[in-house]
Amino acid sequence: MTLNYRSTRDPQAATLTASQAILQGLSPDGGLYVPTEAPVLDLPLADLPAMSYQEVAFRVLKAFLTDFTDEELRDCIAAAYNDTFDDAAIAPVSHHGDDYYLELFHGPTIAFKDLALQMLPHLMTVAAKKNHFSKETVILTATSGDTGKAAMAGFEDVAGTKIIVFYPNNGVSPIQERQMITQTGDNTYVVAINGNFDEAQTNVKEIFNDKAFAAQLAENGFQFSSANSINIGRLVPQVAYYFSAYGQLVATGQLQLGDTVNFSVPTGNFGDILAGFYAKQLGLPIHKLICASNDNNVLTDFFNTGVYNRKRPFKTTMSPSMDILVSSNLERLLFHALDDSASQTAEKMHALETAGQYSVSPEILTGLQTDFWAGYATAAADKQAISDVYHQTNFAIDPHTAVAKAAADQYRTAESDNRPMVIVSTASPYKFPNAVLAAIEDTPVTADGLAAVTQLHDLVGVPLPPAIKRLFDAEVRHHQTVPPGDMQHAIREILHII
Numbered sequence: 091m092t093l094n095y096r097s098t099r100d101p102q103a104a105t106l107t108a109s110q111a112i113l114q115g116l117s118p119d120g121g122l123y124v125p126t127e128a129p130v131l132d133l134p135l136a137d138l139p140a141m142s143y144q145e146v147a148f149r150v151l152k153a154f155l156t157d158f159t160d161e162e163l164r165d166c167i168a169a170a171y172n173d174t175f176d177d178a179a180i181a182p183v184s185h186h187g188d189d190y191y192l193e194l195f196h197g198p199t200i201a202f203k204d205l206a207l208q209m210l211p212h213l214m215t216v217a218a219k220k221n222h223f224s225k226e227t228v229i230l231t232a233t234s235g236d237t238g239k240a241a242m243a244g245f246e247d248v249a250g251t252k253i254i255v256f257y258p259n260n261g262v263s264p265i266q267e268r269q270m271i272t273q274t275g276d277n278t279y280v281v282a283i284n285g286n287f288d289e290a291q292t293n294v295k296e297i298f299n300d301k302a303f304a305a306q307l308a309e310n311g312f313q314f315s316s317a318n319s320i321n322i323g324r325l326v327p328q329v330a331y332y333f334s335a336y337g338q339l340v341a342t343g344q345l346q347l348g349d350t351v352n353f354s355v356p357t358g359n360f361g362d363i364l365a366g367f368y369a370k371q372l373g374l375p376i377h378k379l380i381c382a383s384n385d386n387n388v389l390t391d392f393f394n395t396g397v398y399n400r401k402r403p404f405k406t407t408m409s410p411s412m413d414i415l416v417s418s419n420l421e422r423l424l425f426h427a428l429d430d431s432a433s434q435t436a437e438k439m440h441a442l443e444t445a446g447q448y449s450v451s452p453e454i455l456t457g458l459q460t461d462f463w464a465g466y467a468t469a470a471a472d473k474q475a476i477s478d479v480y481h482q483t484n485f486a487i488d489p490h491t492a493v494a495k496a497a498a499d500q501y502r503t504a505e506s507d508n509r510p511m512v513i514v515s516t517a518s519p520y521k522f523p524n525a526v527l528a529a530i531e532d533t534p535v536t537a538d539g540l541a542a543v544t545q546l547h548d549l550v551g552v553p554l555p556p557a558i559k560r561l562f563d564a565e566v567r568h569h570q571t572v573p574p575g576d577m578q579h580a581i582r583e584i585l586h587i588i
Contacts, residue, residue: 093129093156095322097121098425099436108155109217112210112323113227115316116298120439121432123322124422129153131372135347138337143180144171146337147209147330153372154326158216166212170327174198174208176555181205181331183338183512186483189498190344191491191515192335192353199269200518200557201411202362203240206319206327211244211251213323214315218250225313228585229253230297232290232318234358235262235411236517238280239269241317246275253317254279254584256290259571262410263522264539265561272564279584280568281577286404288415289574291318295418297578310587319361320418328365332374335512345510352507354380354498355514356490357389358412360419362514367423367461376461377509382497383466384409389417393464396455399447408472408525409489411517416442427454463505467496475499476529486550489525491515520546520558 095111097103099121106114111123133149144167151163158166171180177196184191197204214227229251231241238255245253257270259282270280283290297303298314307313319325332353339345353376355363363379370376383390385405392398400415407413421439427450428434441448450458467475475492479485487495494513501507519526523542527535530549537545540562547554572580582588 091130091156093154094126095123096126097432098124098421099432099439101432107157108322109157109220112213112217112321113221113223113315115314115321116295118299118301119436120295120299121436122320122418122422124425125154129372133333135336135373135375138333139341141337143330143334144168146334147171147327150330150333151326154322154329155213157220158213162216166209166216169212170208175204179338181334183335184485185344186479186485188511189495190335190339190510190512191485191487192331192512193515194331195515195518195521197240198243198557199236199240200521200555201236201240202514202516203236204243205331206324207237207240207244207317209327210241210317210321210323211248215248215250217323225308225311227251227315228307228312229317230294230314230581231255231316232287232294233257233270234287234413235266237318239266239273242270242273242275242278242280245317246273246278248277252277252279252585254281254581256281256283256294256577258282258286258290259284261286261406261413263524265521265523265543265558266410268539268561268564269557271566271568272561273567280570281580282571283574283577284571285574287413288404290577291414291416291418293574293577297581300578303578306587307585310585312585318418319359325361325365325419328362329368329372332366332369332376336374339510339512348375349510350375350377351510351512352376352378352380352498352501353512353514354382354494354501356409356412356494356516357381357383358414358417360389360417360423362516364419364422370461378463378501378507379461380494380497380501381462381464382494383464384412384472384493385466385468386413386415387466388415389420390464390466392420393458393462396452397447397449398442400442401446407469408522409493411490412493423458424450427458463501465497465500467493471496473525473529476526477532480530480550486519486526486530486546486552487515488517488519488522490517492529518555519550519552520555
C-alpha cells in the first residue's frame with residue numbers, strides 16, 4: 091500500500107508522497123500534511139519485548155513512509171540511533187516511586203527532540219535524491235529552546251542544506267541558549283529575536299507562506315523546509331518511542347501483554363503527545379494521554395471546555411519549552427476530530443488567526459476526551475514536583491518532566507485510575523540546572539548557566555552528559571539579535587539575497 095499525504099486545510103490540494111511532504115515541510119496553503127488514510131502497522135504487540143529500539147523505529151517508519159525502501163529506512167535509522175546516544179536502549183524506561191519515566195534525554199542535545207531530529211536530516215537527504223531535488227534546502231525553524239539545538243546538531247554540515255534558527259531572547263534557559271550560540275557547522279545560523287516564541291513561530295509560518303519570497307528563493311537555488319514538528323518527517327519518528335516504552339514494560343514484567351497504560355506528556359506545540367495519539371490509533375493499548383501544560387494553559391482549557399483561546403497573557407515560566415499559546419500540531423488532531431474535513435479545519439484556523447480563538451461542538455469535545463485528559467501545573471506546583479520526586483526517590487527531573495508528573499498526580503486523584511503511568515521525561519535536569527537546584531534546595535540560586543550545572547552535579551551526583559561537558563570550553567559563534575519584524579531580512583542577509 092502507498093500512503094500519500096494531504097493538507098489539513100485545502101480539500102483541493104494535490105496529494106504528495108511521504109518524501110515529497112518531508113521536503114515541502116508546510117503545505118502552500120498554510121496547512122500541515124497528514125496521511126490520506128490510516129497507516130497499516132506490521133508490528134504485533136507480542137514481538138515488542140524482544141525488539142531493539144531500531145527495529146521498532148523501522149516498523150513504525152515503514153508504515154508511514156511507504157515510498158522509502160526498506161534499505162533506505164534502515165540506513166537512516168542506523169545513522170540516527172547510534173553511539174551519539176549514551177544509552178543503548180536509546181529511550182530507556184526507569185521506575186521511580188509510583189511512576190515510570192520514559193527517558194528521552196540520552197541523545198546529543200539531552201532533550202527529546204533528538205529522537206526525531208537525528209533522523210530527519212537523513213530522511214530529507216534520501217527524499218531529495220528520490221525526487222531529483224537540485225535546490226539547496228534551507229531549514230527554517232523557530233524554537234522555544236530544544237528544537238533549534240537538536241535540529242542544528244542533526245543538520246550540521248549535511249550537504250545541500252543550510253539551517254536558520256530563531257529563538258526568543260531571554261526566553262530560553264541559559265544552558266539552552268549556550269547550546270545554540272556555540273553550535274558549530276558552516277551551514278548553521280542562529281538568530282535571537284526580541285520577542286516571544288509565538289512571535290517567532292508566527293513569523294516563520296508567514297515567511298513560509300510568502301509566495302513572492304519563495305519565488306525569489308527558487309531563482310537563487312534555494313527552497314525552504316522545516317525542522318519543527320509541523321514537518322511530518324519530524325513527527326513520525328516520535329511514534330516509535332511509545333511502542334518501545336510499552337515493550338520495555340512488558341519485557342520487565344511491569345505490564346502484561348494487552349494491559350492498558352497511561353502516558354503523561356509535557357505539552358507545548360503538541361507534537362510529542364500527537365505522536366502518542368497516532369501510536370494509540372495504530373493499536374498501542376493506551377488508555378489516556380494526559381496533556382500536561384504549565385501556566386500557559388491554553389490546551390488545558392481547550393480539552394476541558396472545547397474553546398481554544400490564545401487571547402491571554404503570555405507567561406515566561408521555569409519550563410520555557412512549553413511557553414507557547416499557539417500549539418501548531420493541534421491542527422492535525424483537529425482535522426481528524428472533524429472527520430478529516432480540510433474545509434472545516436481551515437475555518438477554525440482562520441478564526442484563530444483573525445479572532446484569536448475557535449471552538450468545537452460538545453460532540454467533538456466528548457470524542458477528544460475519550461483519548462485525552464488535560465491538566466496544568468502552576469510555577470509552585472512545578473517546583474514542588476521536582477522537590478517531591480527528588481526527596482522521595484533520589485531522582486532529579488527537569489521542570490518540563492515535573493509538569494507532566496504534577497498533571498499525572500492530578501489525573502489519578504480526579505479519575506481514581508491506578509493504571510501504570512508513564513511520564514514522558516523530555517529533558518535532562520542539567521538543561522535547566524537553576525530551576526532544579528532552586529526546587530530541590532528550596533532556596534534562591536545565585537549561580538547561573540554552567541556554574542549552576544556544577545552546583546547541581548555536586549548535589550545530585552548524576553554524571554554530566556557529554557553535551558554539557560562540551561559547553562564549558564565551547565566558543566560562542568552566533569551573536570545576532572533582531573526585532574521579530576526583521577526576521578525575513580535576516581534570512582536574506584544569510585542567504586545573500588538582498
